[in-house]
Structures are given as C-alpha cells and as structure tokens.
Amino acid sequence: MECSVIIAGFGGQGVILAGKILAQAGMDHGLEVTWLPSYGPEMRGGTANCTVVLSDEPVGSPIVDDPSALIAMNLPSLDKFESTVAKGGTIVVNTSLIDRAVKRGDAQVASLQLNELAEKVGSMRAINMVALGAYVKATKILPLDTVKGAMVRMLKKGGKEKFVTMNEQALEEGYNAV
C-alpha cells in the first residue's frame, strides 16, 4: 500500500504545514513517510505545494508522477496538478476560489467551500486544517484522531498552543463536510 498526495495552494494557505502534519500523523500511525516541499523563491505570495507519500514499506521516490490524491486550494493548483492524479484518485477542491468543475471523470471529487468553512471556525488561517480534515474523510487514509494528535504536537512544538482548539474544530469541520 502506497498513497501519495499533493497539497497545493497560495503561499500563506498553510499547505506546507498541512503536509507536515499529515506526514507526522502517518509516522505516528507506524507508516513510512516522506514530505517534500516546493522550496523555490516563488513561495511568498505565489504558489506553494508539497508532496506526502505514506507507505507500509520504505518509500523510494519522494516525487510522484501520479499522486493518489490532490488537495487544490486554488485554481492554479487545480490547473497544474489535475491531470496528474491517478485513476480513481481523490481530488479535494476549494470551490471558494475555484469556479470551474473538475474535468477528470475518473476521480473521486470532494468539493468544499474551504474559505467559508475556515471562517466558520474563526479564522481563514485554519483553512489548511479544514482541507486536511476533508482529505482524511474522503480517503480514509488515517484515523482523524491520529491527525489531530499530530497537529496538537506540532503546534505545541512551535509555541502555538492557543490555536489548538480552533484547528481541532477546523479538522472536524472539513471531515464532517465530506
């Protein structure tokens, strides 16, 4: 079993952190993982993405031609990566910022208004956790509690305890919206 996901959006939407939390959760679940960020100078204000691979055996390539899932937080991300998703894969689409339908007929699509859901839990900055919650539900890749646990540890490590509750709500909001 090997699953991979590209998480892509604008710089500032938290895609890099969402990927780290997913990778940490995968590791906590006993899986082998790799997390590979785009690290170009385009990250500030431009597009950012990361690739996470989760596997029950050692991960070979951390770059993937055909990810089993895509989280597209904005239109450029969907345009860039939609065609790469594996047949039968999952695409989480942020319809708050993407006003076109997914063209792929052979993928499972979860369309959510991520911006609105994030505002509902209190901050646009929680949008990455809403997206991650939705992805976890759509793919059943890991238990939500494992992802929550990884998120809590990672925020605490970064000295951001005060955001834990909101991000827990955000994960649940995304999870329940699928």
Place this chain on the structure above:
Amino acid sequence: MGKRMLLRGNEVIAEAAIRAGCQCYFAYPITPQAELLEHMAKNMPRLGRTFIQAESELAAINMVYGAASVGVRTMTSSSSPGISLKQEGISYLAGSNLPAVIVNIVRGGPGLGDIAPAQCDYFQATKGGGHGDYHMIVLAPSTAPEAGELTMLAFDLADQYRTPVMILADGMLGQMMEPVELPEPIDIASLPVKEWATTGAKGRDPNVILSFDLDPEVLKKMNLALQKRYRQIEAKEVRYEEAATEDADILIAAYGTVARIAKSVVRMARAEGIKLGLFRPITLWPFPYQPLKELAGRVKTVLTVEMSAGQMWEDVRLAVAERANTPFYGEMGGVVPTPRRILSEVRKHAS
C-alpha cells in the same frame, strides 16, 4: 537508539554532527542548506560548543582549518557556489593532513545557477576540487536516515585518515522530511587523543601543521605519504549498495536522491517483466570500481542516471570497461527525473 523523529535532511546532518562530537561549526548561509545552519545556531551554543556565522565562505573554511589544527571535531556546510569558494581551504586541509567534515547540499549550476536539487558537483567533489594532488572521502547519502549515519561516519573517517571528508547530498535530500532514528551521542572524552594537534608545546616538542615545503624532494615525500593513505582508503573504505541485482540483466547506476527514485523504478520495471537492478555507490570517492566491474560482466546494460550532464558516468564507464552497454540519462539545471521518466529510459534499453 533514540526515538523516531520527523526531520529534514538538513536537520538530520546537523544533529548527527552534534552527536558525533562536532565542537566547532562555521558556515555562511545559502539555500538549500539553510536549515542545517539554523539547527547548529540553535543548538551548538546551548551545548557550550562553538557556532560562528562567518563573514564569508572563505572565512568559514579557514576557521575549520584552525579548529581542526587544535584537534577538535569540526564541520562546515554550504551549497554549490559556496563550496566553490571553499576549495582553496579544502586543498590546504588535505595538504596539511587535517580532519574535517564539509557538507555540500548541491543545487543547480554552473555559476549562481538556481536553488533546485542537482548532482552537478560530482567532478569537483571526487576529483579534487582545489589545486594539488589530493582526494577527499566523499559520502553520498540517499535518504535522511542514511544522511545521519554517514555524517557520523564522516567524522570517524576524517580522524582515522586525517583527511577532509565530504557529505555530498542535494537540495531535495536537504529539504525533505523523513522519519529518522538518530544514534545516541558519542562520548567526546572517549575519542583518541590527537598527538599531532597544536595544543600548546609546554613539556614537549612543538607540533607543526603545514601544507608547505620549498624543497621539491620534501614536498614529494609529503605527496607520497598522502598517496599512500589514499591507496589505503581505496582498499578499505569502498561502500555501495546493490538492490535486485541477482537476476538482473539491466542495471541503473545512480547515487543519492536519484538512487532512491530509482528504487521505485526497479519495482515498476519488475512489475512489467523487466529484470532491472540498482547499483548505488555510497562512497563516490573511493568509487566502487571493482564491484561494479564484476556486476557488469553479468548484465547487458548499465544505465547511468544522474542530475548532471554525465559526471559519475565517466567512473561507471571506467568500471564497466565495455563489458556491457553504458547508456546515460541525465537532467540538469535542477530538474529532478521522475520515476516514470527514468522507466521510459529503462524500457528503451530493455528490449
């Protein structure tokens, strides 16, 4: 062993250096190795060890020369353009028989290039990047855990052979995160005393550390001593990995990041009936000529895959010596070959 942690390759190398007893680290920032320097900045002072962000790469490598001279474990790190600046100092370290660890997190070149992953510094690392007849031991990790193991080994080899040792990785390995279990820190007090170090000559004859002699006959002897040590290193320190080679009729020869990508390609190729194996040099110098030579006699093709225009390819062809076909597939400028692109190259040579 410690607990499993999710760390970037850059952080793993830094933490492994600390656990290997690195007491002095000097560097100047550059992408994509910044996290290495950051980890050292955060942790070295806390441990009572020396961290200096030098005013330049030249300053950093010469600080390494100073620290190595007094016998402590020392390291510097940079990325390609910064490593070019350090070449003079590396030549001096080699000429002076000084142990030190130098990390190159390679990015696209030549010139300022870009900040994306590349393997275009192979020649510079393995053939003696500065002036004079010298080599460094060059270790090429393929994964984050291996980056930790090889960094710890680098300090041991540097001390054992009194030579600079390079960790040659690339931007992808530096930036990516992977679960890592780092070994426990060594006990610095347990390291052998370096009798040659310039620690103050009270009560003994002075130690002199030089890479210089104006008498050609004396300098020749110094060179012969270096060459003798290089032959010992070649005899004892060759390291490599073989994967799925037993029944292979085609091999990929690749190192570092490309080799781990190639492991996925081996699985994909085998699933469609191509008997593909992987030969992965771990020491780029000394290069594993003999094991590759033996393998080459059993296969039809050795396909070299690199993020360069074909640098390691030259060593592969020296080793294979026309026992097998030796095609090449490379990417440059920071482009990383994906599994599918490598597989399509394999298919061309498999039929």
